[in-house]
Amino acid sequence: MDDWWGRPIRSGLPRLFLDHFHRTSLVAEDGDRLAGFLIGFMSPSVPDAAYIHFAGVAPDHRGGGLARRLYQRFFDLAVAEHRTTVKAITSPQNRGSIAFHTAMGFTVTGPVSGYDGPAVDRIVFQLRLSPRRKTGATSPE
Numbered sequence: 001m002d003d004w005w006g007r008p009i010r011s012g013l014p015r016l017f018l019d020h021f022h023r024t025s026l027v028a029e030d031g032d033r034l035a036g037f038l039i040g041f042m043s044p045s046v047p048d049a050a051y052i053h054f055a056g057v058a059p060d061h062r063g064g065g066l067a068r069r070l071y072q073r074f075f076d077l078a079v080a081e082h083r084t085t086v087k088a089i090t091s092p093q094n095r096g097s098i099a100f101h102t103a104m105g106f107t108v109t110g111p112v113s114g115y116d117g118p119a120v121d122r123i124v125f126q127l128r129l130s131p132r133r134k135t136g137a138t139s140p141e
Helices: 015-020 066-080 095-103
Strands: 026-030 033-042 049-057 085-090 107-112 122-131 138-140
Touching: 015 033, 026 066, 033 066, 049 066, 066 085, 066 122, 085 095, 095 107, 095 122
Parallel strands: 049 085
Antiparallel strands: 026 033, 033 049, 085 122, 107 122, 122 138
């Protein structure tokens, strides 16, 4: 992952997410190589919310819709668990993430000053989900 972002990022994805949220986390492979992933979970404290903690796509797989497909699959999982909202955050410097989430229909709030502690601002994303009647797949409202 550090190679994908060109900086140390691996510490943002400790093993506990894979051990405890593997049912709601997704992996895309290209042969035996990791092409992308999404680590998400259903909030244990907010009954109508799901949360995407981390998502990434290998540089050679970007631009082909893989991230959109991973997100859509997570939305389907969230709706199956009767969740109506998906939330996520990113740093204000992550313009690619902000653009992606905006294109996916998330509302964007922020930067929220001190969101993750003193001097640690975050952009907050929220998406309302509604089921599609024809296909059973979900769609953002």
